[in-house]
Amino acid sequence: MTSRATTFTRRVATTAAPVALVLVVLLLALNSNGYVVTIVGFAAIYGIFCTGLNFFMGYTGQASFGQNAFAALGGYGTAILTATYYWDPVAAFFVSMIFAGIVAAIIGYPTLKLRGHYLAMATFALGLITYEISIEWIDLTQGYMGYSGIPPLGVFGFELATEKQQLVALALLLLLGVWISTRLRDSRFGRALRSIAGSEPAAQALGVNVARYKLAAFVIAAMYASAAGSLFAHFVGFISPEVFGAAMVIQSFTMLFLGGIGTTWGPVIGALIVSMLPEVLRGMHLKELQDVAYCIILVSILIFAPKGIFALIGEGVAAITRRRATETAPSAAAAQAAG
Amino acid sequence: MAMLSIRNVTKRFGGLVANDNISFDVEQGALFAVIGPNGAGKTTLFNMISGFFAPTSGSVHFDGADITGRPQYQVSEGGLVRTYQLVQLFKDLTVAQNVMAGFHRVTRGGVASALFRPGWMRAQEKHIADKTGELLDFVGLGGRGDMLADKLPYGQQRLLEVARALAAEPKLLLLDEPAAGLNVQETAALADVIERVNQRGVTVLLVEHDMGLVMRVAQRIAVIDFGRKIAEGAPAEIKTHPDVLAAYLGGTEAA
Ligand SMILES: Nc1ncnc2c1ncn2[C@@H]1O[C@H](COP(=O)(O)OP(=O)(O)O)[C@@H](O)[C@H]1O
Ligand SMILES: [Mg+2]
Numbered sequence: 001m002t003s004r005a006t007t008f009t010r011r012v013a014t015t016a017a018p019v020a021l022v023l024v025v026l027l028l029a030l031n032s033n034g035y036v037v038t039i040v041g042f043a044a045i046y047g048i049f050c051t052g053l054n055f056f057m058g059y060t061g062q063a064s065f066g067q068n069a070f071a072a073l074g075g076y077g078t079a080i081l082t083a084t085y086y087w088d089p090v091a092a093f094f095v096s097m098i099f100a101g102i103v104a105a106i107i108g109y110p111t112l113k114l115r116g117h118y119l120a121m122a123t124f125a126l127g128l129i130t131y132e133i134s135i136e137w138i139d140l141t142q143g144y145m146g147y148s149g150i151p152p153l154g155v156f157g158f159e160l161a162t163e164k165q166q167l168v169a170l171a172l173l174l175l176l177g178v179w180i181s182t183r184l185r186d187s188r189f190g191r192a193l194r195s196i197a198g199s200e201p202a203a204q205a206l207g208v209n210v211a212r213y214k215l216a217a218f219v220i221a222a223m224y225a226s227a228a229g230s231l232f233a234h235f236v237g238f239i240s241p242e243v244f245g246a247a248m249v250i251q252s253f254t255m256l257f258l259g260g261i262g263t264t265w266g267p268v269i270g271a272l273i274v275s276m277l278p279e280v281l282r283g284m285h286l287k288e289l290q291d292v293a294y295c296i297i298l299v300s301i302l303i304f305a306p307k308g309i310f311a312l313i314g315e316g317v318a319a320i321t322r323r324r325a326t327e328t329a330p331s332a333a334a335a336q337a338a339g
Numbered sequence: 340m341a342m343l344s345i346r347n348v349t350k351r352f353g354g355l356v357a358n359d360n361i362s363f364d365v366e367q368g369a370l371f372a373v374i375g376p377n378g379a380g381k382t383t384l385f386n387m388i389s390g391f392f393a394p395t396s397g398s399v400h401f402d403g404a405d406i407t408g409r410p411q412y413q414v415s416e417g418g419l420v421r422t423y424q425l426v427q428l429f430k431d432l433t434v435a436q437n438v439m440a441g442f443h444r445v446t447r448g449g450v451a452s453a454l455f456r457p458g459w460m461r462a463q464e465k466h467i468a469d470k471t472g473e474l475l476d477f478v479g480l481g482g483r484g485d486m487l488a489d490k491l492p493y494g495q496q497r498l499l500e501v502a503r504a505l506a507a508e509p510k511l512l513l514l515d516e517p518a519a520g521l522n523v524q525e526t527a528a529l530a531d532v533i534e535r536v537n538q539r540g541v542t543v544l545l546v547e548h549d550m551g552l553v554m555r556v557a558q559r560i561a562v563i564d565f566g567r568k569i570a571e572g573a574p575a576e577i578k579t580h581p582d583v584l585a586a587y588l589g590g591t592e593a594a
Contacts, residue, residue: 180454183453183454183456184450184453184454186453187448187452187453187460187464188442188443188446188447188448188449188452188453188463189448189449189450189453190453191439191440191443192440192443194429194431194432194436194440195429195440195443197431198428198429198430198431198432198437198440199427199428199429201391201423201427202423202427202428202429202503203440204391204411204412204415205389205411205415205420205421205422205423205427205504206415206420206440206441206443206444206503206504206506206507207412207415207416207420207443207444207507208412208443209412210412216450220450262431
């Protein structure tokens, strides 16, 4: 239906260019001071978190305001298992992730029957409850004091001692996370999720078990969130309840909507930009306005570019290829280029 | 045994009896139409057949099984696929992607096969892509695959819905007022598609307001008025049936 050249341009726009961007940022960070490394590391961790959230909110079109709960499970799981019980980080990572997935399945099963506002409220409550538990259950979490002494990420007994080594690992995991997201999106599984986002009645009528697929998307999102929480714990070496508080929800929403909800690379691009934002504001001596800036960005995006930056880029590319290849199907695909 | 058998189906919404003791059979291979004035209870009947909600009483048998009260996705899995009175396309997807989503019922694979893409999975994807092209050609939307579904003119959106439903390879296709809002040419194109679908061996049950369309395509017609079935028969019989003329055609024919 489309020419080779168009397909090629689309590939570059949707895969090669974002991968290159991630690698360039990684290289720049590796040649900078520790502070930049930290910022880019956070961006990668949030990129993983948002890529997961995108399964549920983007592909499947549902709302979750409580994904921070699963990041907390991952963060505390890793902290407790590695710092107190001296587990191998990889084992702690996967055990926490599976635990978060099981919790998501148990909570999601009744909750996902709710829709719209009710689902949003229920998930928000989940985040709040987890936050309270992380404060109150002091024996387990050390409460407000937070959990320190978490070792750096390690692979097979080899510890990634420096922040820069860890950053490389984070970038690779981020790329893996997006690769999984892309593969799942363009498959029978992904089409089922996206049909739910498009129209639940139509999905049902085509034989899609809507409840089951929503639950699957919720569990996947929770597992990504847990992974992000674990990685944060290793990267910083310290976690506290505040790390996984409600601010995380606002921040991840800003990233998701800014970058492009429902697209493959949007969450990553959003995470990168929003992570840089405090530094830009600091440069302009406006640090106190950070939360206000998030909200302004979020609202502007919702109004002016509801499909986010990645979709805008996609539309730009589509417009260019359209001009260049008028002999083929005319409207070759803002949507596809954005995907 | 009939492909679809509806027995004494009743649906109450509080005090309102939307469907009152309706029974009829749709034989395999038939093109059957249900007609009746607005608010007669046609969509309600469809909702019970397709499992959107359960009847208050009565039973629905499809393809030899009692499907009364089964959840909709299970009914669809069994081969009973419906469209809705209001277009329910996946607006953010392209025309081709809409049809591809329709293959869910007749394909397999979950997370693992999506990640590792074994040979059978790639063959299946290729099959889906090929068949999608064929189906779009079949309904006259060839060459539009890369467009966003939302950007199609309304008449073509309805054709796309039919193509998507056909992707699921239904044994019985339920169409709820597919010609609503279409102009004369669009309705003719749709009628042509419906006839060709039926010729391919798909049993069709159609709810329709457009009498021209119904009289042209339907082999058998049931008439519903105020939730009750008042007549059933071939189009010629229905046209002259006194109760039908009084209840439904009366207003327009007598003028
Ligand atoms: N979900 C519902 N809840 C309450 N009343 C309903 C519902 N669905 C339909 N009705 C009522 O049932 C009657 C039949 O409606 P419907 O089946 O949509 O008619 P038709 O499709 O023939 O125009 C109408 O009076 C309508 O208001
Ligand atoms: Mg109706």
